[in-house]
Amino acid sequence: MKAVVMNGSGGREMLEHVERPDPVAGPGQALVDIAFAGVNFMDIGVRQGMAWSDTPNPKILGVEGVGRVVAVGGGVEGIAPGQRVAWVYAPGSYAQRIAIPAASLVPVPDAIDDRTAASVMMQGLTASHFATDFYPVQxxxxxxxxxxxxxxxxxxxxxxxxxxxxxxxxxxxxxxxxxxxxxxxxxxxxxxxxxxxxxxxxxxxxxxxxxxxxxxxxxxxxxxxxxxxxxxxxxxxxxxxxxxxxxxxxxxxxxxxxxxAVFLDHIHTPELLRARSAQLFDWIREGKLRVRIGGEYPLADAARAHADMESRKTTGKLLLVP
Missing domain, CATH: 3.40.50.720 (NAD(P)-binding Rossmann-like Domain)
Known part of the structure; x- marks a missing residue:
């Protein structure tokens, strides 16, 4: 499979588009074909050495995306091959395929397209946490x-x-x-x-x-x-x-x-993750919440997506297309 890895050292690591062996779904995991991966400031923070510092280079960037389940490992329940799913935090999402804990996956309703599902997970769940848990707006x-x-x-x-x-x-x-x-x-x-x-x-x-x-x-x-x-x-x-x-x-x-505010506190169990995601999907389906796509980039052009995000040339969510 093709993936984007971070290599080098010194505080501004290089991104490289490389071939990697296909991952395999282990126990409790699902293997997913990625349709879109989200680009987040967290990914830039990894490049700056502010996160994942214990993981040696080269490592695959990205934490968010949407795709279709190809296979599941032992002990997986509620997630099946062929199902469309999204996720909010799974390191290694800048790739064509990912092996991800099934507990991190959210079923995507048929009424929600891939682009929208990939765009709303991290930022939508973060926004929900800010306005409902951290400070319940009245x-x-x-x-x-x-x-x-x-x-x-x-x-x-x-x-x-x-x-x-x-x-x-x-x-x-x-x-x-x-x-x-x-x-x-x-x-x-x-x-x-x-x-x-x-x-x-x-x-x-x-x-x-x-x-x-x-x-x-x-x-x-x-x-x-x-x-x-x-x-x-x-x-x-x-x-x-x-x-x-x-x-x-x-x-x-x-x-x-x-x-x-730490958004992962908002979704610390699979039940909460799926309930909060379902609420976001309902708001979108009902026309109450709109997602703005700021730009799409080929997987091989992840560096340009990062540059555009850092320079704030775009508004809305940035996506990578594997």
Whole structure:
């Protein structure tokens, strides 16, 4: 099979398109022909040495995708050959085939196409976790969503709106305003320098927002603190862009709650994973949730997909086609 592996060392490893032996489904696993693989900032973090550092190179990148089951190993129940499935975290997804724990697979309804299923798993489940578990958005709440035109931001905005909240979105350029607005953002602030707090406070009559979702790294951290109302919640995520550095908690000017959101906590059992995924698929089928595809790339062109994601040339989810 063809796969994309990471090779080299030194903090910016090279991607190579190589031939590898086909994997085999072991006990508890399913062998899947991959139709689409998702591209995520997590994959870039692996290249930067922020994850999978204990796994020696060369290693196959990618964690998310959709495909059709070819075979199953011993002890597998509920997953059968011929079934369409998706997954949210399975290392080695930048490939034509993958052997994956059957407990990590989610059946895909016939009404959901492969592109949509591959696009909604990691970002959709993350957005669901942020708006339902980490901070359960209530009607009338105001949420501030960073990178509101990105794949996660677009889904998060829609889920906040489904729960009755209002959204102030931040985008980095005028070209991205339309995407954030179409997703349902009530207000969109264009800012690439981390100077958004004053406008957000004006939009909330000086009160601030109930929750801020920030995965944009240290540049926006202080502004996100400033934009919160008293007892507001700071949902920080996205370690690829770096943390805020040491924080003197007694220097905070008001009562706020700061936390780090880990999406895997949202789906820590197969039952939860399938229930949450089914909810996302239902929302899509009912027209309540739309997935925006930012671009498709051949598997051999994974490096260009990474470059486009890092430079933020596209909005929405990026996919690789094996």
């Amino acid at each position: 009607p009338g709440d105001v949420a501030f969503v960073h990178a509101a035109a990105g794949g996660l931001g677009l889904l998060l905005t829609q889920i906040v709106k489904l729960r009755g909240g209002d959204v102030i979105g931040r985008v980095s350029s005028d070209e991205k305003v339309a995407a954030a607005s179409e997703a349902g953002a009530d207000h969109v602030i264009v800012d690439a320098e981390g100077r958004f707090a004053e406008e957000a406070l004006r939009l909330t009559d000086g009160e601030g927002v109930h929750v801020v979702y920030d995965g944009s790294g240290p540049k926006t951290f202080q502004g996100s603190l400033d934009v919160l109302r008293r007892s507001g919640v700071f949902c920080w995520y996205g370690p690829v862009l770096g943390g805020p550095g040491p924080l003197n908690i007694i220097s905070l000017p008001k009562s706020i709650k700061i936390g780090y």
